[in-house]
Amino acid sequence: MGAAGVGKTALIKRFLQDSFDPKHRRTVEELHSKEYEVAGVKVTINIMDTSGSYSFPAMRKLSIQNGDAFALVYSVDDPESLEAVKRLREEILEVKEDKFTPIVVVGNKKDRMQERRVSADDVLVKVELDWNNCFLEASAKENENVMEVFKELL
Ligand SMILES: Nc1nc2c(ncn2[C@@H]2O[C@H](COP(=O)(O)OP(=O)(O)O)[C@@H](O)[C@H]2O)c(=O)[nH]1
Ligand SMILES: [Mg+2]
Numbered sequence: 001m002g003a004a005g006v007g008k009t010a011l012i013k014r015f016l017q018d019s020f021d022p023k024h025r026r027t028v029e030e031l032h033s034k035e036y037e038v039a040g041v042k043v044t045i046n047i048m049d050t051s052g053s054y055s056f057p058a059m060r061k062l063s064i065q066n067g068d069a070f071a072l073v074y075s076v077d078d079p080e081s082l083e084a085v086k087r088l089r090e091e092i093l094e095v096k097e098d099k100f101t102p103i104v105v106v107g108n109k110k111d112r113m114q115e116r117r118v119s120a121d122d123v124l125v126k127v128e129l130d131w132n133n134c135f136l137e138a139s140a141k142e143n144e145n146v147m148e149v150f151k152e153l154l
Contacts, residue, residue, distance in 0.1 A: 001060075001070060001071070002025075002074055003075075003081040006109075008050065009025070009030075010108075011149065012049050014140045014143055015146050015147065016032055016034060019033050020141050029048065029059075030048070030049040032046070032047040033046050036098060060091070064091060065075055065095055071103075071104050071106050072085040072105045073108050074106070074108070076120070076137065077116060082123065097127060102134075102153055103137070105133055105136075105151055106135075106149050107135070107138070110142070110145075123135060136148055136152070
């Protein structure tokens with residue numbers, strides 16, 4: 001989950017198809033499935049790609065209720081998208097009550113070095129020390145840390 005344009009679809013596309021599309025197409029909501037074999041056992045994971053606009057709070061709530069693990073994505077060139085991550089995390093905690101819910105915070109577009117406006121160190125401290133969640137910077141474009149994001153969630 002995360003604001004529109006931060007690269008949620010791009011991260012999933014990189015993970016599932018190892019490709020990158022420079023164009024932004026609006027996602028409504030798409031469900032992807034992938035089969036894995038873990039220690040000889042077949043498991044199917046479902047990856048829900050959400051729209052960034054969340055114009056319907058009820059729809060957002062449903063995504064949260066249905067999810068077992070969450071990647072909250074912002075873009076390192078967009079501080080407002082980090083604020084959206086904070087709000088989403090609050091909502092996840094609210095909906096999931098006290099249940100343990102894996103959350104990974106992802107600072108995507110780390111390749112956009114000239115345009116960076118969010119410091120990785122600040123977010124690291126907040127996410128790993130205050131929130132006790134995992135934090136990674138990634139680039140769907142350069143294929144950096146994309147596997148790691150999904151590995152954390154599994
Ligand atoms: N430079 C750069 N651009 C990216 C990256 N990930 C996504 N984008 C671009 O950002 C735009 C929005 O990506 P998209 O995946 O559609 O965002 P979504 O709305 O969160 O699903 C597209 O033009 C992507 O090509 C990245 O890691 N680096
Ligand atoms: Mg999308």
